Amino acid sequence: MISSILHYEFLQNAFLSGIIIGIIAPLLGVFIVVRRLSLIADALSHVTLAGIAGSLYLSQTFTGLALLNPLYLGIVASVSGSVLIERLRRLYKHYEELAIPIIMSGGIGISAIFISLAKGFSTDLFSYLFGSVSAVSRQDLFIVVVIALLVIAFIYLFYKELFVLSFDDEYAKASGLPAKWIHLLFMIVTALVIAASMRIVGILLVSSLMTLPVAASIRIAKGFKQAILYAIIFGETAVIAGLVSAFYLDLAPGGTIVVISILILLVVIVGKKIAMSVRA
Template sequence: MLANFFQYEFLQNTFYTGLLIGLIAPLLGSFIVVRRLSLIADALSHVTLAGIAFGLLLEKKFAMGVITPFYTGMGFSVIASVFVEQLRRVYKAYQELAIPIILSGGVGLSVIFISLANGFNTDLFNYLFGSVSAVSRQDLWTIIGITIIVLTVLILFYKELFMLSFDEEHAVVSGIHAKRIHFLFILLTALVIAASIRIVGVLLVSALMTLPVAAAIRLAKGFKQTIILSVLFGEIAVITGLVSGYYFEIPPGGTIVMTSIAILLLSMLAKRFNMEISLKRVKQ
């Protein structure tokens, strides 16, 4: 079955892209979950949808095919990430307000641009829920570049991100430039969300960044182990979603999410089973 899957170039592009997304989305998601910013992925994904709709509008109304919806979506996501950090500074005592503000703005712009672009079509549907045939070779190279950037930044600033995630006050006292690191982190999140839309879809991308992490937390004994397990679970979900999406002719995003939920449920059962065994040993 897998031999047939790799016979076309576009499927190869999709599979390699999926492997990269399965790596960087849960990897960055581990920090997002620990920092209690899970909803930031939803906010930025809705702004990305607005950017995609804007790109489709440029293509259809103004015949501007040079800038594809993929790149306009990425641009909108990066700009929104900058606004998130600005709003967090404005509302210092209520920093969580930045997320619903950006999310609401993204939804509003999406409705406007989708209406101007004559509503939903096949292209927009693929962006919403992912597609096994939408990834071009150029998209793959772009996502490879994003992956390199994400991995490089996380390796260079792992200590700073770790400290800010678990004890921000101590990190600031230690001399870490919290504002710069926060800004860099939110930019990475925007890039990863934009990169993931081809495979998972705009409406489901936040699930790939949080569900594998939620499953890993139930089994891991430390943060590094959480990262490793979340990446493993993310890769399993992506591969399952892509292969099933191709053979059953369904958008891969839904299968990726349902596979992630199944892994989460199994991890919860495994945790409960281990606890019951531990209790029996204690009683004995």
């Protein structure tokens, strides 16, 4: 395996991207889960699909755009989706969750139109839906690195504000924090992470990498920093083990990564139950 990675550029791209995503997706995921925004991540991933499908259609139709990396339009769609969700949430103050089905169905609807215009599924699209070990290009890896640097800088600079906002929204506003701006930035960063992770885990499973490791970590963590640390460890384990098994078994990595994440979650839940009954 190691020699294959050293030998093939596509494997290097996949593994390096995977390792980076294994850090940033659960890192941001902790904030998403505790703020009860898990479904928003799902909605955004479907909007990203609209961008990807649009880009695939454009590159098929206009020869001048044949080399356009679909990730760019994916990012544009995802970030616009995040801003739109915020708008809708403010418009429907008493039905905030309505924004999710609106954006999600909008994303899938637009994707369906582009997919049928492009005359159906291609293998390319399949790899965007469920992830791929072989389809990650150097350019994709470069985009992932840039996004990761942005995410880590954002969390580093706004950690304490994000903590207050996540723990107690009203208190954050009462203490005069620029809650609205930080929240908007947070949504944009979430959109970026979704676009970055999609190449490896696939659009349909992106939100799972932000939520499943966190679901396991908050069962056992003492404190918030520990919750982040465990989430990253679980996420990283799932990504690496998932990529290795996907490579050997010739499966879509999105599937293997999610199944391993669920196994980790089960082990943590059962392990904690056993530990509690032993102590009792």
